Amino acid sequence: MADECCSLQLIDGDGGFNKSGLAEFVKAVRLAECGLSYAVVSIMGPQSSGKSTLLNNLFRTNFREMDAFKGRSQTTKGIWMAKCNEIDPCTIVMDLEGTDGRERGEDDTAFEKQSALFALAVSDIVLINMWCHDIGREQAANKPLLKTVFQVMMRLFSPRKTTLLFVIRDKTRTPLENLEPVLREDIQKIWDSVPKPQLHTETPLSEFFNVDVVALSSYEEKEEQFKEQVASLRQRFFHSIAPGGLAGDRRGVVAASAFALSAEEIWKVIKENKDLDLPAHKVMVATVRCEEIANEKFVCLSADEEWQQLAEAVENGIVPGFGKKLSSILEKCLSGYDMEVIYFDEGVRNAKRQQLESKLLQLVHPAYQSMLGHLRSKTLDDFKEALDKALESGEGFAVAACDHTELFMSKFDEGCEDAVVEQAKWDPTKIRDKLQRDIDAHVASVRAAKLSELSAQFEGQLSKALAEPVEALLDAASDDTWPAIRRLLQKETKSAISGFASALAAFELDQVTVEKMLAKLEEYAKNVVESKSREEAGRALIRMKDRFSTLFSRDSDSMPRLWTGKEDIRAITKTARAASLKLMSVMAAIRLDDDKDNIEKTLSLALADNPNPNATNRSIQSFDPLASSSWEEVSPKKTLITPVQCKSLWRQFKAETEYTVTQAIAAQEANKRNNNWLPPPWAILAIVILGFNEFMTLLRNPFYFAIIFVAFLVGKALWIQLDIPGEFRNGALPGILALSTKFLPTVMNLLKKLADEGQRPAAPEPHRNPELAAKSFRNGVHNSTTSDASSNITSSENESEQSSPLRQYKP
Numbered sequence: 001m002a003d004e005c006c007s008l009q010l011i012d013g014d015g016g017f018n019k020s021g022l023a024e025f026v027k028a029v030r031l032a033e034c035g036l037s038y039a040v041v042s043i044m045g046p047q048s049s050g051k052s053t054l055l056n057n058l059f060r061t062n063f064r065e066m067d068a069f070k071g072r073s074q075t076t077k078g079i080w081m082a083k084c085n086e087i088d089p090c091t092i093v094m095d096l097e098g099t100d101g102r103e104r105g106e107d108d109t110a111f112e113k114q115s116a117l118f119a120l121a122v123s124d125i126v127l128i129n130m131w132c133h134d135i136g137r138e139q140a141a142n143k144p145l146l147k148t149v150f151q152v153m154m155r156l157f158s159p160r161k162t163t164l165l166f167v168i169r170d171k172t173r174t175p176l177e178n179l180e181p182v183l184r185e186d187i188q189k190i191w192d193s194v195p196k197p198q199l200h201t202e203t204p205l206s207e208f209f210n211v212d213v214v215a216l217s218s219y220e221e222k223e224e225q226f227k228e229q230v231a232s233l234r235q236r237f238f239h240s241i242a243p244g245g246l247a248g249d250r251r252g253v254v255a256a257s258a259f260a261l262s263a264e265e266i267w268k269v270i271k272e273n274k275d276l277d278l279p280a281h282k283v284m285v286a287t288v289r290c291e292e293i294a295n296e297k298f299v300c301l302s303a304d305e306e307w308q309q310l311a312e313a314v315e316n317g318i319v320p321g322f323g324k325k326l327s328s329i330l331e332k333c334l335s336g337y338d339m340e341v342i343y344f345d346e347g348v349r350n351a352k353r354q355q356l357e358s359k360l361l362q363l364v365h366p367a368y369q370s371m372l373g374h375l376r377s378k379t380l381d382d383f384k385e386a387l388d389k390a391l392e393s394g395e396g397f398a399v400a401a402c403d404h405t406e407l408f409m410s411k412f413d414e415g416c417e418d419a420v421v422e423q424a425k426w427d428p429t430k431i432r433d434k435l436q437r438d439i440d441a442h443v444a445s446v447r448a449a450k451l452s453e454l455s456a457q458f459e460g461q462l463s464k465a466l467a468e469p470v471e472a473l474l475d476a477a478s479d480d481t482w483p484a485i486r487r488l489l490q491k492e493t494k495s496a497i498s499g500f501a502s503a504l505a506a507f508e509l510d511q512v513t514v515e516k517m518l519a520k521l522e523e524y525a526k527n528v529v530e531s532k533s534r535e536e537a538g539r540a541l542i543r544m545k546d547r548f549s550t551l552f553s554r555d556s557d558s559m560p561r562l563w564t565g566k567e568d569i570r571a572i573t574k575t576a577r578a579a580s581l582k583l584m585s586v587m588a589a590i591r592l593d594d595d596k597d598n599i600e601k602t603l604s605l606a607l608a609d610n611p612n613p614n615a616t617n618r619s620i621q622s623f624d625p626l627a628s629s630s631w632e633e634v635s636p637k638k639t640l641i642t643p644v645q646c647k648s649l650w651r652q653f654k655a656e657t658e659y660t661v662t663q664a665i666a667a668q669e670a671n672k673r674n675n676n677w678l679p680p681p682w683a684i685l686a687i688v689i690l691g692f693n694e695f696m697t698l699l700r701n702p703f704y705f706a707i708i709f710v711a712f713l714v715g716k717a718l719w720i721q722l723d724i725p726g727e728f729r730n731g732a733l734p735g736i737l738a739l740s741t742k743f744l745p746t747v748m749n750l751l752k753k754l755a756d757e758g759q760r761p762a763a764p765e766p767h768r769n770p771e772l773a774a775k776s777f778r779n780g781v782h783n784s785t786t787s788d789a790s791s792n793i794t795s796s797e798n799e800s801e802q803s804s805p806l807r808q809y810k811p
């Protein structure tokens with residue numbers, strides 16, 4: 001074969017099928033593009049009967065012909081194939097190995113049978129090449145062949161209406177009109193002699209075949225005529241598949257794209273000697289081809305650039321018009337499939353289309369899911385942002401949440417509409433439900449946060465409104481303390497609850513929840529008071545001592561007391577202790593319910609200074625009302641200081657205030673002592689009587705009097721300057737020593753002052769003025785020149801103040 005591309009040995013002499021050669025051939029002649037517009041022609045006949053010569057002349061092919069000078073021998077082995085040149089439609093021709101060749105002998109009958117069957121199964125037109133002189137002959141070379149053809153046709157095939165074109169070679173002078181009836185008679189005889197299945201006993205030959213006859217002159221002897229006749233015959237192959245054409249009646253044509261597969265499968269079945277059911281074969285071919293095409297289309301779409309870009313884009317975010325884009329990509333792929341499979345069995349191609357469609361949808365489904373995922377998360381984010389803004393702008397929570405939920409769910413639905421893929425019936429309900437759940441959860445969490453914010457705000461307001469006033473009220477503990485606290489609690493709670501209730505209205509909560517929250521706030525207010533009371537009870541000892549100190553050390557005008565000796569320290573102490581006891585009784589329990597209790601009575605009975613002298617010795621008391629850890633009629637929850645703690649607290653209080661009282665008594669004694677410097681009255685009387693003469697002398701002599709007066713002044717000045725009473729306060733010896741060291745500098749200083757003052761106009765000396773000295777004392781200025789007893793009291797008070805660390809008491 002000169003042209004490898006356009007002709008090939010399809011089946012070799014041993015029955016091997018040239019699959020790759022056929023694939024290349026199909027590609028080279030672009031057979032697959034022909035759809036159903038192609039025809040297949042085969043030639044059968046005795047060996048060396050000029051078949052190849054005829055085909056080459058008829059179709060301008062280049063099948064190998066026998067060299068006429070070498071004698072008759074087998075040239076064509078197996079089956080050869082070539083494309084007919086310049087014939088429309090595309091026509092493929094097959095040259096079969098001759099049937100009665102000497103080389104193969106009887107054993108080759110099987111191959112002859114198989115190749116005949118193959119030619120009949122594949123071809124639309126079968127040329128039966130025969131010698132003219134064989135017509136009407138009993139032992140004609142092609143009789144067995146025809147018999148075989150008819151047998152296998154009957155047994156294996158459904159009618160295909162193959163055209164059997166008998167080509168009579170080396171025609172004689174006998175006209176064809178006379179030969180043809182004889183030939184048809186021969187054919188009919190063979191047809192009749194073939195055993196038929198029940199179904200086809202009455203079926204005429206014409207049902208299976210179109211029989212046509214043509215006669216050609218001898219190629220060797222009348223070449224010119226031969227060529228003319230062949231040229232005329234060639235014309236019949238143009239438009240052979242059109243109605244009325246040579247193969248116009250053909251049935252069950254396989255699409256050109258499946259020709260290779262079909263031929264291979266038919267040959268396989270024939271070789272295996274299995275039943276060759278053409279309709280089933282057609283379905284099989286259609287199945288295989290449709291599947292191949294579907295796979296090709298699937299691979300094609302997987303690698304499609306547009307699809308890959310879309311898939312990549314949807315990975316990163318929302319793609320507007322996703323549904324339309326994806327639908328068009330899928331549509332392109334499916335319509336490509338439809339175009340290619342149009343000539344295959346409808347049932348098969350539809351089934352394979354469905355498979356392809358579902359495979360494609362499976363491929364693109366993750367992209368759709370991803371699209372909906374982005375849509376869901378974006379909608380949720382947008383919803384959160386919009387809700388926050390709406391709440392910031394003061395919109396009511398419930399209304400804002402409801403409106404925004406509706407708005408964003410409908411936005412999501414719009415997005416889903418945009419993502420709808422025409423070919424798929426994907427349901428976005430699951431993702432929609434998830435979005436709804438997410439939105440609901442967000443609304444719930446924002447609601448909880450806002451409510452807790454609101455609660456915290458009102459709780460903060462309540463704490464502020466209650467804590468400090470309660471502290472102040474407890475600090476000024478009196479009979480009205482707890483009623484005042486109750487009034488305060490009621491007022492503040494009422495105002496907070498009304499504010500809270502109106503704020504809660506925006507949340508449209510159910511009545512039960514609202515009531516619960518209001519009750520919680522009310523409870524909180526109570527807790528604030530209770531915890532503040534507990535805190536204050538922890539400082540009861542300090543408060544008691546403060547109160548004691550205030551009442552004890554200051555008079556009714558809040559002025560510091562001067563323990564001059566006239567004060568009734570016992571009465572003052574008693575009053576101060578009673579006030580402290582009162583404070584303790586107020587702080588002993590929480591009294592928010594207006595329940596009466598006898599704490600104060602019990603405490604005053606047990607702890608107050610008993611005026612009855614018979615009861616002063618408490619150690620012999622038979623019953624101690626404070627020997628208990630709870631108060632009567634007061635629940636432990638409301639107890640701030642238990643009776644036992646009260647007792648211990650009182651003991652500590654008394655111990656810590658004892659010193660102040662002692663100091664006050666000592667100060668009073670010292671003051672009394674200091675103010676009592678005059679000699680006894682009898683001594684004064686003796687001085688007056690005995691010193692009368694001296695006194696008179698002095699009065700009579702003013703000079704003496706002046707000297708005495710100056711001496712008095714100097715003495716008084718030295719007395720004050722040297723602070724003689726002060727120096728002797730610590731004993732006589734330290735006083736003498738101190739005075740001895742101070743005496744000379746003081747005298748010098750005094751003289752200097754006198755000299756200075758002698759040069760200046762006279763001015764009053766503030767420190768000599770007792771009123772001014774007292775004033776400077778009250779202002780806390782310690783003046784060393786004053787030496788009265790009040791300094792002792794002040795210092796004792798200071799000591800009491802400095803002992804504050806001892807006052808920390810925790811019951």
Ligand SMILES: Nc1nc2c(ncn2[C@@H]2O[C@H](COP(=O)(O)OP(=O)(O)OP(=O)(O)O)[C@@H](O)[C@H]2O)c(=O)[nH]1
Pocket residue numbers: 046047048049050051052053054064065066067068069073074075076077097098169170217218219220221
């Ligand atoms: N008498 C006669 N001989 C012919 C005719 N055509 C071809 N031949 C000769 O027959 C011989 C065989 O020709 P091929 O064309 O090779 O025959 P074939 O049938 O293809 O042979 P195989 O392929 O071997 O079966 C050649 O020598 C041809 O010259 C014809 O019309 N009449």
